[in-house]
Amino acid sequence: MKFKMKITQPGVYSFVLACGWSLVVALSLLVDMRGYKKEILAIATNVARAYIDKDMLFRDWNTMHGGVYVPVTPENPPNQDLPKSVPERDIKTPTGRVLTFINPAYMMRQVYELARKEKKISEHVTSLKPLRPENKPDTWDTRALIALEDGNQEVSEIVTEEGKRYLKLMRPLKVEKSCLLCHSQQGYKEGDIGGGITVTFPMELLEVSIWDEEQLLMSGHAFMWLLGLTGLYAGYRGLRQRTIERDKAEAELKQANAALENLATTDFLTGIYNRRKFEELLHTEVAEAKRLDIPLSLIFFDIDHFKKINDTLGHECGDTVLREIGLEVSKRLREIDIFARYGGEEFVILTYNDCRSARKLAEKIRTAIEHHSFAIGEKVTCSFGVTQFCHPDTIDEFVNRADFAMYEAKKSGRNLIVERS
Template identity: 40%
Template sequence: MTVPFWYHERSRRRMFGTIAAAWIAVMGLSLAWNWRQVEESAVMFATAEARASYEKDLVYRRWAAIQGGVYVPPSEATPANPYLSHLPDRDITTVDGKQLTLVNPAYMTRQVYMLAKEQYGVQGKITSLKPLNPANVADSWETAALNAFAAGSREVVARETMNGETHLRLIRPLITEKPCLKCHASQGYREGDIRGGISVSIPFSPYAVAAERQQRQLLFAHLLICALGLLGLGKGNSLLRASESQVLKSDERYKNVLHAAMDGFLLVDLQGHLLETNQTYSRMSGYSVEELLTMSVADLDVVEGAGDIASRIQSILTLGKSRFESKHRRKDGSVMDVEISAQYRPSEGDRLIVFLHDITERKQAEEEHRKLTLQLYQAQKMEAIGTLAGGIAHDFNNILGAILGYAELVRDDCPAGSNAAHDVDQVLKAGTRAKELVKQILAFSRQSEGERIPLQPAAIIAEAVKMLRATLPTTISIEQDIDPAAGVILANPTQIHQILMNLGTNSCHAMEAQGGVLSISLLKMKVSESDFPSQKHLKPGTFVRLSVKDTGVGILPEVKDKIFDPYFTTKATGKGTGMGLAMVHGIVESYGGAVICESTPGEGTVFHIILPTIDSGTLLGNTAIEPVPTGNEHILLIDDEEMLVEMGKAMLTRMGYRVTTRTNGFEALATFRNEPDAFDLVISDQTMPGMTGSELARRMLAIRPDLPIILCTGYSSTVSEEEAKMLGIRGFAFKPLTKKEVGILVRKILDGN
């Protein structure tokens, strides 16, 4: 929170001192102006009175001039005017003998002035630079005014001291009119000439007294208003001081709360610079408060650049607030996840109020939860795979059993070295691989290990390459570099075959559109600790490296991290299950090896399979081919698949056995119950409608406990080998079985081995 400048004591005092001085100056100026206005008003009113007196006197004089003067009886107050002696009719006698003397306008005006002076103090005077009557001689002020009239002035007003008293004096020019020439023509005046002036002097003391009284009132009023204003300022200062104290306390509480808050706080300007922060964010980031105040948001945020931050600020200004997640870099270089709440309040100025909550632990917990959820999901999918595999294994193995069985029968009938024999051999190889593949699928779904033996992978790789070549279009060529002495590994042959087939098939799909080259190599390599830093489980030593390279479309970086996830596929529906690379990855890691993928979009991909070698002395030697055992015992063969029953009967018959067949458990049980001692061995499928093989065995053993029974299953979750032994079943086998496997197992059970 930023405290305004006037909350600081020194600034506050300076501010109030300035305001008080300004207030006194304003009141002083107001007093001076009004004081002057009162003085001017007094002069104005006195001037108005003088003008009124002048106009009145002028009217009297004009009337007298028009009348040519008036005749009055001579008296002490009005003696005959000696200055009119040149007039023949100055003095007249009426018919009744009454003496009259002429009172001309000037004489009459002078007497009126004298009367006014006595009664009102107003002095009037007719004056001239060439007076007939010496009493009308102009004084110095009047002389200056009369000279001004000659220069064009029409009125002169001034305050003058007369007989020790201040008077307002006004003089206007006296214009010669036609009636005036009766008395003044002898002086050479003509009509329209200025022959003098009429002067009026008004005592100014009444106006001065009134003005002084008004000025005293003004002074008192201004002093009162000024004092009230200063008192108001003083009160305001006290209130502001109290408010300052409260605000400072509130600010201190605010800062204490802010620094004790669980969340970080930032005050940011519109350019992203940090203006204020709290101790919480200082602890979160590792920077001191002082260091943070020299930084900007761009120095801390590792997700958004300067342009993104500017856009984010503009969005906050538009919406008023925003809530989002980001990452901030700590001083030690580590990154923390933060949840940000930002607000824009115009009342706070061009600033953003930002609160930051450290959600690093929450994000880590969410990631752990995501991983656990994924693991659970993967476990559920593996369980689903197991269920699915179990569901199809029986039927698929029955199909494989028929293919392998009839192929062996055909192979027996083919001349040695014939093309037919070669072709059937290929069918048998493919069928055997398919049989092993089903086992691997079941093993993978159960997360169990397949049987591993020491082997040279070169022969298996060569065989897989042949199968790949037969499936590839002509637009894709194969280049191979197989070292037959690359090394001995401990592995399951079918799994090695499966690895190459999966990788090769994927490469083929990547080059479908434009064609290309599939390169396969098998080499020996030495691995040091620095060769594969991301594969820390690889120990230094000798390894074999199987590389499968294509010139296809490549893998996008954002996809590369997901290619080993189960069910993840970029192929169209029906072209991939998303399990191939997951199985490859699982097999290789179970061998203690590593899968390295290198890819450039638009150029191609290479997969390196790194597998540890073992001592070549453990490699199994070639074993002699033994003939299929034969016999002449009577066997009861039961399977719900009629095709398998016929194939099994033909196979066993060729071995010399007598065979009775049935296609369901109830028929077989009835046949056996009729002649329990007629059969030397019973071979039954486990999964059959109506009655399972294990149930059939239990009932038969109840009739004849010493009966040898072999139970065959493509896949069954209802009975295991241990459970079969507990029932008294002597043989337990997984379909499909080759002729040799059947012959060995039958002979083993019949011979009591």
């Protein structure tokens, strides 16, 4: 079974499509922008991880060599966190140069201080049990360290500080054998999580390009949106034209059907119902009268000596009489009354009245016709038969009884009303 959708309001249909298209483009833009921001976050995370990997590589290098010695300078004083009891913490070369021992922690501290001077990506080591006050964790560090001790291998989060966005990423710093030189008194054992390395990555380093990328995305989507709307408008114009043509064709078809219906149900001469339509309505009204138990009466009437009018004055005059009677009778009926030309000079009226009221209506019509000034200049009268529907009746019995009453009126002298029950 084929389904065809009939569009009656192309403007509304096109508006809904335009809203739908706008929503699709907006969602696409939103998804793309979110995807780009996720990509930026992924890049920042990878950079932070690379920094920590680099730090761990430096620490491993230092550890592999058992620490290194560098000259003592104002910028590189001896490591005060190492007890003086540590063998060969400070040594003097044969030439008199004083060297101090740099362990992994001291080396990374100096690297981090250099990085902070650049004021870009910064790193620091922190611990829940720091030796140095400078390594005391802040609120975020504390939460991250607790998460690491709970088994997490990495903790990261976007935070806002002083109106700027930063990615903070921390990885655990496990206690190695070389660490116990300073940290054994804190109760650490080799393999424990002694703290964490935190990288603070300014998101503005990458986000400066977001606006340019967002402008490109918005421009591209705006172009797609306008292109889609242009297509929808062109479709709307075509659809509107087809709808106008279809509506016009339907209106013409409806008019043609109405005209055909009128021809099929209306008497062409008088403009009232013809016999075919009357018999169709008669069945409906009889059934309704039975259902509602209300009186229904039938009036048959015939033009007296109509053949004489046609023979002496001509058929055009006869047609004029028929038209004038149709008009005179119609003026005296209610909207619910059914009036039809039954054939030739015979007319019929179906009215929701009892027989007594129907006879009064027939008398009113008879008198009006008798006193009407016809265009032919002759007096015209009619004979009437009236009957009321009785529930045992068939439709044929109902019609025949009114017809017989009319012929009885003709036999009794014409211009009379005969009532039969």
